[in-house]
Amino acid sequence: MALTIQRKNLLSFSALLLLSLMMIFIAQLYIIKILCMMTIGVLASKKVRVSNFVLLNFLLILSYGFLGTSIGVLYQNPNPFQFLGVFFFWPIFWLFFISCFSASSCWWEQYLKVLFISHIVIVLFDLFYAVAAFNGIILPNPFYGVDTGFSIYENSTRMTFINLNTLTFSTPILFILFFSQHGFGINKVYQIINVILTTILLIISGRRSVMLMCVVVFFIPFFFSSCFSKEARKTARRIVLILFVLFFFILCYVEYSFPGFLQGYCRTFYNAFDASAEPIKFAQSKMFVAEILEKPFWGHGFGAVFFEPSPGRMVYSSYFELSYHQKLATTGIFGFSLIVFVFLSTLWCSFYLSKKYKDVTLIAFGVGLMFMLIADATNPVLCSFDLMWPLYLCLAKINFYQIK
Numbered sequence: 001m002a003l004t005i006q007r008k009n010l011l012s013f014s015a016l017l018l019l020s021l022m023m024i025f026i027a028q029l030y031i032i033k034i035l036c037m038m039t040i041g042v043l044a045s046k047k048v049r050v051s052n053f054v055l056l057n058f059l060l061i062l063s064y065g066f067l068g069t070s071i072g073v074l075y076q077n078p079n080p081f082q083f084l085g086v087f088f089f090w091p092i093f094w095l096f097f098i099s100c101f102s103a104s105s106c107w108w109e110q111y112l113k114v115l116f117i118s119h120i121v122i123v124l125f126d127l128f129y130a131v132a133a134f135n136g137i138i139l140p141n142p143f144y145g146v147d148t149g150f151s152i153y154e155n156s157t158r159m160t161f162i163n164l165n166t167l168t169f170s171t172p173i174l175f176i177l178f179f180s181q182h183g184f185g186i187n188k189v190y191q192i193i194n195v196i197l198t199t200i201l202l203i204i205s206g207r208r209s210v211m212l213m214c215v216v217v218f219f220i221p222f223f224f225s226s227c228f229s230k231e232a233r234k235t236a237r238r239i240v241l242i243l244f245v246l247f248f249f250i251l252c253y254v255e256y257s258f259p260g261f262l263q264g265y266c267r268t269f270y271n272a273f274d275a276s277a278e279p280i281k282f283a284q285s286k287m288f289v290a291e292i293l294e295k296p297f298w299g300h301g302f303g304a305v306f307f308e309p310s311p312g313r314m315v316y317s318s319y320f321e322l323s324y325h326q327k328l329a330t331t332g333i334f335g336f337s338l339i340v341f342v343f344l345s346t347l348w349c350s351f352y353l354s355k356k357y358k359d360v361t362l363i364a365f366g367v368g369l370m371f372m373l374i375a376d377a378t379n380p381v382l383c384s385f386d387l388m389w390p391l392y393l394c395l396a397k398i399n400f401y402q403i404k
């Protein structure tokens with residue numbers, strides 16, 4: 001009996017530690033992550049219990065990975081195995097993980113606590129880094145991907161930490177849980193502080209997708225209020241109104257203290273639709289349209305090298321910002337249809353089951369995935385081991401209801 005309890009505790013600890021490390025240390029600490037995965041593989045039940053819907057989606061992901069790799073090998077691309085791990089090998093591990101994670105309801109509350117702690121760690125560090133930069137102090141960047149995590153311009157700022165991709169998923173979840181008054185073991189005062197600090201961070205990040213999310217997420221609870229209790233609906237309206245008033249005065253103070261700052265952030269958002277201000281993405285779009293028309297059905301395969309024309313960077317590469325364009329160019333209409341079906345069916349099923357079972361947590365996961373899909377359009381997100389977990393987390397929650 002004691003051995004069984006210890007086994008379950010070690011399994012739970014390994015799974016939650018893995019998810020936390022994937023949130024905070026993207027593309028880092030792989031040795032620890034692999035040890036967690038090995039522990040899960042040894043302790044988890046070898047009997048995989050997944051619903052037909054989840055199994056179908058996994059088969060489609062594997063088919064997408066196999067298709068893109070096979071075409072890449074056929075065309076002798078420089079790196080045809082570019083996404084073989086993400087869309088073929090790692091999904092096999094996640095299949096066991098989902099079966100294990102969705103077996104017990106107590107894991108979900110524990111995970112929400114880990115999600116909150118990991119989220120606030122990221123927010124506090126990023127804000128501390130930004131405050132140091134405002135005061136002329138350059139701190140070392142401990143994260144993967146960039147040398148300078150925060151840049152200050154004349155009328156705006158820009159944060160390039162890769163952990164902002166994590167916040168794209170975790171922010172809607174924690175905001176919705178807070179607005180709905182859903183209890184998961186975190187004091188409400190800490191949740192209020194988290195909402196305020198996260199909003200400030202997302203605004204000064206200068207990232208358009210998270211700036212948009214920062215505004216839209218306050219209205220999300222009203223679209224899913226039918227899953228809230230009557231008291232929670234009233235409280236949510238009151239909280240949103242108070243926060244809007246609070247942030248209005250904060251923005252007025254910022255504009256008064258730093259004239260032109262708000263205009264700079266607005267310009268950052270509007271520039272997304274201006275070819276002269278964002279030549280790289282418009283150049284990539286033009287390039288991919290031509291490549292898609294050349295091989296529309298099966299694509300060029302994983303690892304294909306494309307040339308980004310002027311007024312872009314004029315370089316050859318197999319990594320580009322326009323994620324959906326690249327998926328369509330590399331795997332064609334057929335492969336693109338497979339992966340898009342996985343994304344959209346998971347999103348639809350999350351909202352359907354959340355309404356059916358009045359599950360606020362599943363609503364929050366679905367909204368988080370929706371924002372990840374939006375961000376993925378112009379900034380590759382769902383394309384690595386450390387950033388695919390939002391999709392699998394939604395599938396785990398769906399599986400929890402479908403195997404009952």
